[in-house]
Amino acid sequence: MAGAYRYRYRTALVTGASSGLGESFARLLAARGVDVTLVARRAGRLDELAAKLQKAHGVRAEVLPADLTDPDQRAAVEERLRDEGFELLVNNAGYGAFGPYAELPLADQLAEVELNAVALTRLTHTALPGMLDQGHGGVLNVASMSAFAPAPGSAVYGATKAYVAALTESLHAETRASGVHVTALCPGFTHTDDSAGGLLWLRREAVVRAGLEAVAAGRSRCVPGAQYKALMPALRLAPRGLLRAASRRMWRQAAGE
Template structure:
């Protein structure tokens, strides 16, 4: 297979990949970019019809093999099928993209919705990573790209559970990256800011394009980087978030949350 990267590059071309949340948004962009790089795919999401349509398009356009695995990753039985697939037929790259967040005051939201966020954003990501890593370590080659968020680095009033889950993903990924040093397996946390799922609108100072986010993440894990923050504006913001007094950060986040709630 022809490498998608220039000769002499330190990046790695993955021959096979499993992408969760692949039917839309950033997940769809991951699938399209990987197919364009010649990667055979396993696409996972709840909507079988969307996955089938995307798979047919990618097979026809890029001549790659695409397997569809419809599963709700918050359901232990369906998630178990994906875990089994990763153990039985290992892939070289796992993209843990599936996730969601609910907006609203924590005490006013149904507890079940909050627990589903943890189940998808944390438990499913951790279980799929655990299923994928042994095969990668045995082969001495592989990557795991975990989609976190800039929300993981700051207080997130109005989306407290979402922010907490993304903080877990970033910390978990960095720890695994350190654990796996020297094994040939890389774990990367992708931490985008606001990202448009509608590709017809242009990016601006606040909003990123989903394709740019997906490309940055894929290049980062292939290059063996622990952390990827797409967009110059968010790269510049991250050091400020780390050094700003937490009281000021909480106050600023609270003002933003209240203003957003008033305009909804």
């Protein structure tokens, strides 16, 4: 597949690249001839993936193990972004805890904010100046459909993704005339393995493909899946009280109440 598709960006740094969406980002970018730098905590998984990508596609695949909630390890990623001038940054790393906000450990929720919001903000702030100087580049920030509706049971996750969506839209407006594309990818329920999609569940490769096409095209937001595209107008227009009630019912059902 290498060489069959000329992608807009030649080099990319992908966070959260050891599994799930991040692994799919790395695979699809490499298949399109993009040199990739892979960031995640699990060095062994990254080494294995990098070797496969280099063998299959003849690209350069480098590994940068880092816990992005650790300031020192995150600083090493920021330094690599400054030094190498990547054309594409994929801010994919993130996680969410499920349970009542008051009952979950505060430290876990603060770490969630650190990874989902603070690390993304810092890496984006590091990458953008070089891209703007060159008049070329892209930042793809992975948000979520939970950014647009109440998220009881995953309140901090939903709040961080709302932050990501809002930040990205503002940065898209700031950089629109510069040749730099900043895009929010907002998937709904997505399989983290290679399972097929369904009524509500999306295939991860389809989500990744849609996101990469959106940032290359310079769109501010990408909502993959026809079912979720159809849902967006309702989320904008429905009374917030109705959304809160529906979200609470879904949460209670998921919790087995």
